[in-house]
Amino acid sequence: MSINAMLTPEELALRVKTQDFVKSVPRQLLLDMDADKIRYPKEFLVEAGQAGLLGLRFPAEYGGAELKWMSELVALEEIGVLGTSLGCLYSLVSIVGEAINIFGSDEQKNKYLKPMIAGEIGVAEGLTEPRGGSDFFAASTTARREGDVFYLSGQKRFVVGAEGADLFLIYGKIDGMVDPKKAMTAFLVERGPGLEVSHVYGLLGTRGGGTGRITFKNVPVHVDNVLGGEGGIGNGTAVFNQMMIPERMTSAGGAIGMGRAAIEIAARYTDRRRAFGQKIRQFEAVSFKIADSITLLDAARALNFATAHAIENNADPGKIRRLVSESKKFSTDAAWDVVNHAMQVLGGIGYTDIFPVEKLLRDIRLITIWTGTNEIMKLVIQHEYYKEFKQLRNAGRIVEEDAAGAEFTEEKEYNE
Helix, strand or coil: CCHHHHCCHHHHHHHHHHHHHHHHCCHHHHHHHHCCCCCCCHHHHHHHHHCCCCCCCCCHHHCCCCCCHHHHHHHHHHHHCCCHHHHHHHHHHHHHHHHHHHHCCHHHHHHHHHHHHCCCCCEEEECCECCECCCHHHCCCEEEEECCEEEEEEEEEEECCCCCCCEEEEEEEECCCCCHHHHEEEEEEECCCCEEEEEECCCCCCCCCCCEEEEEEEEEEEHHHECCHHHHCCCHHHHHHHHHHHHHHHHHHHHHHHHHHHHHHHHHHHCCCEECCEEHHHCHHHHHHHHHHHHHHHHHHHHHHHHHHHHHCCCCHHHHHHHHHHHHHHHHHHHHHHHHHHHHHHHHHHHCCCCCHHHHHHHHHHHCCCCCCHHHHHHHHHHHHHHHHHHHCCCCCCHHHHCCCCCCHHHCCCCC
16 A cells, blocks of 8 residues: 555654654664663653654643644554564553543643653553453552552562653552452552562563563552542543553554564565575565565554544444454564564574564564453454444345345254
């Protein structure tokens, strides 16, 4: 597809602006992050904030650009070229910012959202626990209230940014409330006493983002730092459901950039490498992998754009949940397939660090797992489809009745 034909002049200008920023990121920063010499690249967020590229969808009064999801997807694709770590740190402003922008108080927006968008503070989000991954409501982090102060106890793991973030969005259950969906509450926790980064993981890829385990030992959090203040107590389930939109859409958008980077390397290689007297792009076994890759990325991009329009037009929540899950699953699966195609096209040299395809492969593997595994995405997709199907199945032509033997209804035994 022609990407240019699908974008407005403003979106095209944003793409160029983001490309210029991406070009300015030092090569050595990427190398040092992958070597675990740098665990939290604070300067990247500072420079992105100064460039006006953070918090694109948020109100201008807090430093945002008041753009739509389509624009953010355009920027995410370009940022994705840098790999998963920087893409995730960039996206966390969108993710945590979404929670504060929609559920936060005016005071919280001024205190946290504004400096986040400016790149002045780093943020992270704690969802997964040692005994709770995809099962969000199995989380065991608790918040015990004494007067106007909650005391958080528990652990969160696989927290990107744990090593260097200044502010954490943490989900915990109010102590004494039995129903986990009513007890779940979102807290804005500043780095301070009692909050310990107890382990920074050695990762296959996605290195340099300070991914670690956080331990909370009676960390005091004033009620003012409950997301939404006093009225936000017990609202964690609603926050979580809303957060799954930016969580999964940022992964989908960044995945396109990573896949695109890999196939551009492969295409350039196949147009220069020669074998048996001709460029290897002239062999169908090679060129067909390029064709498959281009098709996958175009299809993923188109699905992401369609999902963006559904979100912006306030489609039915179930429809949005399905489309967001489809976008995350299809885009990350597509990126994984594309980077493998690229490595196969490059042959043995693709398995070395002479080209960054091996790093992209290590990075992309994670995004099929995080923010809900792609198997969980399938569960959501089919669940929401069946709900929609039951409502709409008689709206159009009933094709089942077009069969030559449709009148033999006694042959249709359903055991209903």
